[in-house]
Amino acid sequence: xxxxxxxxxxxxxxxxxxxxxxxxxxxxxxxxxxxxxxxxxxxxxxxxxxxxxxxxxxxxxxxxxxxxxxxxxxxxxxxxxxxxxxxxxxxxxxxxxxxxxxxxxxxxxxxxxxxxxxxxxxxxxxxxxxxxxxxxxxxxxxxxxxxxxxxxxxxxxxxxxxxxxxxxxxxxxxxxxxxxxxxxxxxxxxxxxxxxxxxxxxxxxxxxxxxxxxxx
Numbered sequence: 001x002x003x004x005x006x007x008x009x010x011x012x013x014x015x016x017x018x019x020x021x022x023x024x025x026x027x028x029x030x031x032x033x034x035x036x037x038x039x040x041x042x043x044x045x046x047x048x049x050x051x052x053x054x055x056x057x058x059x060x061x062x063x064x065x066x067x068x069x070x071x072x073x074x075x076x077x078x079x080x081x082x083x084x085x086x087x088x089x090x091x092x093x094x095x096x097x098x099x100x101x102x103x104x105x106x107x108x109x110x111x112x113x114x115x116x117x118x119x120x121x122x123x124x125x126x127x128x129x130x131x132x133x134x135x136x137x138x139x140x141x142x143x144x145x146x147x148x149x150x151x152x153x154x155x156x157x158x159x160x161x162x163x164x165x166x167x168x169x170x171x172x173x174x175x176x177x178x179x180x181x182x183x184x185x186x187x188x189x190x191x192x193x194x195x196x197x198x199x200x201x202x203x204x205x206x207x208x209x210x211x212x213x214x215x216x
Contacts, residue, residue, distance in 0.1 A: 056132025
């Protein structure tokens with residue numbers, strides 16, 4: 001049983017003892033992507049790969065990636081925390097430990113992972129820790145969750161390349177992006193899926209550093 005007093009701050013990761021308990025019920029989501037009509041859940045076409053990227057508010061981040069040629073489908077959800085099948089309201093308290101992430105299913109023969117990682121690092125500020133701009137809390141932290149060792153190695157390389165680009169541009173703040181193998185992904189509620197296609201005037205939240213890099 002948890003109380004608000006047991007949680008110190010929205011910017012502090014909860015422990016197993018302080019995390020919200022969650023539930024066994026899986027979040028229902030639409031069968032297909034609102035924009036391209038592809039299936040939101042597996043199975044995906046042979047040869048596609050999946051990576052999970054968190055850049056703050058997942059609305060704008062999802063739109064960024066669904067527009068990329070070679071991306072088969074995107075979906076938003078929660079990863080990196082402790083609470084099973086969390087709700088959006090629960091994640092925003094910081095008591096689940098989850099980050100808002102975009103599930104990106106892509107065809108590497110059309111769009112290499114390096115191109116997706118270049119977008120990831122350039123289109124948000126990966127140096128802000130437990131926030132992104134005005135969005136504050138663990139749920140808005142910068143994360144990359146890989147599904148293969150090759151993705152993990154490439155993400156770590158991309159981080160180092162972008163760190164050097166920041167330093168060269170006179171912005172040497174350390175990158176705080178959490179880069180780890182994926183443990184669990186929980187789909188967000190249906191109204192969050194492809195939110196900015198359904199609400200074109202909605203909040204995006206993406207703000208880059210103004211620094212570009214060549215991730216090869």
